Amino acid sequence: MKITKTKVFFFFLTAIILTNHSFAQKVAGYSFDKYPAKEIYKGQKVKVNLKSSNTANSYRTEITNQYNESKIDFAGKYSFIFWGAGTGLTIGAMVDNKTGNVYDLPLTEENSTRGFCGYEISEEDNKLYKKNSNLFITFTWSCEENEITKTNVITKNYSIFIWDEANKKFSLLKNKTEKKTEKIPTE
Template sequence: MENTIKYILAILIITGYACNNNSKTGPQLADTSVSDTLITAKIDTIFVDTVAKTPEIKEETEISFADSIDFKKYEVGPQERIENAPIDWSSYPEARDFRTRITEAYKDSDVNFGGHYVISIFGCGASCIMGFMVDVRDGKIYDLPLGEENSCLFAEDRALGNATSRLFIAGVCKENLEAKQVYYKAYLWDEDKKEFEKIEAAAFLKKT
């Protein structure tokens, strides 16, 4: 009988110890679970705040000055496509200094100015561009009205032309950076004289 009582007491002691031990473990696991949830919530909150505070990026509207220019007024009409004649370097000996640029632009290129010409344009320093055009019919070279004389410090657009028009816009310029108005450095190709002549904006700007 005494042994039985000792056995029962032993079981009760072991059971009580186990319960106490489990009660300590339970809250620890629960705390870990809560802690993980809070971390996730904090990360989500930071992500949402970042997105909300990101400034909206607005696309800038580009102004196409070519749209206001009446190239068709000086149209030469469609021309029959012919094979480009060899470049006649003797027609403009000074152009040999830019032989590579002119040759690369001219080689197998389609006419891109005045019905018969392929133009080549390249930089010549700060706010400066220059170029030549080659007649596909005989390969003769002509100077474009560019360079320092026709450059502008505040250029909105430069070297505007058309494959079927004799009108060439060397520059669309402003007096200063804040100016709202623009002025044009424009020329008209005279096919008979084989030269460019200045033309005023009133003659080629479309009526609004």
């Protein structure tokens, strides 16, 4: 197959469209690109400030180890740190790569318990965020099996948060519930 300038152009155009589409993707009716980070920090990552919060002091080893291996995940300058808290609950914090300060994530039993219907998900699968956005979405899920119809009714309970950089805190925008029905997988 001969590679032409036109084919290369269309390849890059497709890549750009797909990238923009994934960034603009809506979750529970919210789009990450509607809540952009002001800028992306490009400076040196500073050492984590373990005195900046009670969470930083209490989980110093977990936070330090993950932060040292992390990249910017959120709101242009923060690295997310997650750890399990038992029975499918994930808790966490975020570290400002510019200052090293640690901030609690708004994760609770009501909005960050993971796993349902026999499907395995990791600690991060029910937390949605983008490097270039101040929007943070978490969800829990449950399902009810209907043996007669051989379907599952899956309920997702979303918690949609916005990071307020000026006040250094998360605000809850909305809690939203979505339901869908799917066939039970056969083995």
